[in-house]
Amino acid sequence: MDLVQMQKSLQDYTKSLFLEGILDSQFLQLQQLQDESNPDFVSQVVTLFFQDSDRILNDLSLSLDQQVVDFKKVDPHVHQLKGSSSSIGAQRVKNACVVFRNFCEQQNVEACHRCLQQVKQEYYLVKNRLETLFKLEQQIVASGGMVPAVELGF
């Protein structure tokens, strides 16, 4: 694949993520913060997000598996996840967290379990997509090209 094609692929791919609602404008913001002097910003932040989220999801699973669920512990985790997903633009994850929190408030264990599953699902989805995105970018850079600037026109 030549460079131009790769760049086009990347753009299309990125757009699709937005169109599907997997990413929202916050992600664009992240991209805007990236520039030549700061070329890895997005992947840096996203990596942080992945690490943080893995940990949180783990903690959540543990908390919800307890005999007696301590919602006072569950809620802050979900809150954190909501914050971080929101800040990188992982819209669906964030939305799932919102729902999750509602059930936490209601102290509905069953529903919380389901929410956790939902959050995990969305998380793995966005993780997967972003990893693909980064790969595409890396390929472009490896081929000597520049990653196209984010287009807001779509």
Place this chain on the structure above:
Amino acid sequence: MEFKSAEEGRIEKFPVGMRVLAVDDNPTCLRKLEELLLRCKYHVTKTMESKKALEMLRENSNMFDLVISDVEMPDADGFKLLETGLEMDLPVIMLSAHSDYDSVMKGTSRQLLPPSQSDLVPGVSKKRKDKVNDSGDDDDSDREEDDGEGSEQDGDESGTRKKPRVVWSQELHQKFVNAVQQLGLDKAVPKKILDLMNIEGLTRENVASHLQKYRLYLKKIDEGQQQNMTPDAFGTRDSSYFQMAQLDGLRDFTATRQLPSSGLLSRSHLTKIQPHLYSSINLQGMNSSGFIQQGHHQSSSNSANPFGTYHSTLPPRIQNVNLFQRTSSPLESLQFPRSKCSAYMGDFKSIGDRPIGGGFVDSCMSYGSSSTSLPSASTNTLMLQGNYTQPLHTVSSVNQPCIEKTLSNAASPNISVQGLSRLPSQSWQGNLNTTRFLSNSSPLNHAFFPDQVTCAGNNLGDCSSLVSAGNPGGGMQCEPQLLGGFLQNINSLDGQKWEQQNCSMVNNTFGNVEYPLPGDNMVFRENNAARSKGVDESLMSPIENSGNVNSQEYVGKPSTMVSAEMMKSGKPENAHIDNQNQHDVFDDIMNEMMKQEENNGMVSVAARFGFDSFPPP
């Protein structure tokens, strides 16, 4: 460094090198925040631990210019950091993903949405004072910290200071006034006043600044009495004057109720303005009845001002939060029972009993309320005065907006324009100050007007309040400027950044209670009423339009802008606004007002908002 705001395309300059301490336990958010700040060329120190942040702050009070901190952090309460920062006179921005008003209000008057939920932080530096708080749970992640130009615009507050402010409540002010009178205005020095007042926690400085304002206010009153108040006189935002007027309650001021400001503005947030928040200030009258009663009692001893002024206990300059309560049946509260009309006539005080009365008095109408109580109420009052046996036709309509009256003269009643009621609680975060008063032949023949229309987004500073000049003959003049100014400003408001529109609606309806209101004084212009209705709607119809108005759409259309702003995120509760006519109606009204003014009309102001004239008891 210049940063172009994505949304507005403005170029803003940020204080390069400003030292910021960023605290957040969420590494992702922290990193993003850091980057945003770095983009603005600030110097950033970050930490995930609140404790560490506190240490750093204490170590050297001069190390930072600004603190940005998350509210919920495991090792410490973010508010602790806030307190420390405040003690050191540092501006502190609190970030939270919480949407509930209570947690937002707790301890801070300004909050920001976390980076993900706000526009690029660059706005922050300017808006340190104005924070927009977004409901964290809101899906709208574009909150903005924005640009809300905030409320602070009045500039009197140097802005970034978040010192606990002394709230000059009615009682406090009364004590102050007593002390001053006791000492004699000439001899009233802060120290002595302070001693006489004997209020714990009050400092000499507090008294001194209040005294200064009071003196200015008295001066203006005198000036006003000597001549017609010209629009120019009140052209500037003279919030201090205004406030004083309110506190004083003597004159025809509309009490401006300034609600606690919390930089809670957010587009989407507007919808979320928590109703319970507003309960304290309820224009609609539900809670306000309680409030009013209070005021009423307070004022009952003061015949000149039966209604007293319900001023909020918040410092006027504080950004006003949209404290507006949405009542489910605004109309009810507004309906001015006929039976009360006569009661009203005969007994001014009875107005205070009306829930709505409170609304009127509260000039600071932060009107979030979706109910239109005020206008109706005012309408009602007007009606009353004019020898009403029945409420104005507009009363029944929720959108009663402006009723224009021309006062013929002499005992022209004070007309307070209220109009706030129509604002949707949610969308109107600021206080729109419009005061209009008619002065009548009584000694209080002046109108004072606060002109503080400060819109968060734009400096509405130049909005002059509607001023009704007190003519010797008691005529009333409309101050179209306010309206126009307001509109213009509104225009410039970025719909999205509604942030705090500090528009306090000031209405002082009860100013001249002691004057009998001649039945013929008020000429109700029915056609105007209709128009004003339209205008009012346009101005205040926040709610209705929220659904369809794109905040960005109305640039250039003052009337719509206003309403759009208002409605911004409000849920339309008042369905009857005819947006289409807004412009026209509004323009008409404006023209009319201009004409009236030209004609030296005893034009009653209150173009936009309903106004009340109250016949003296």
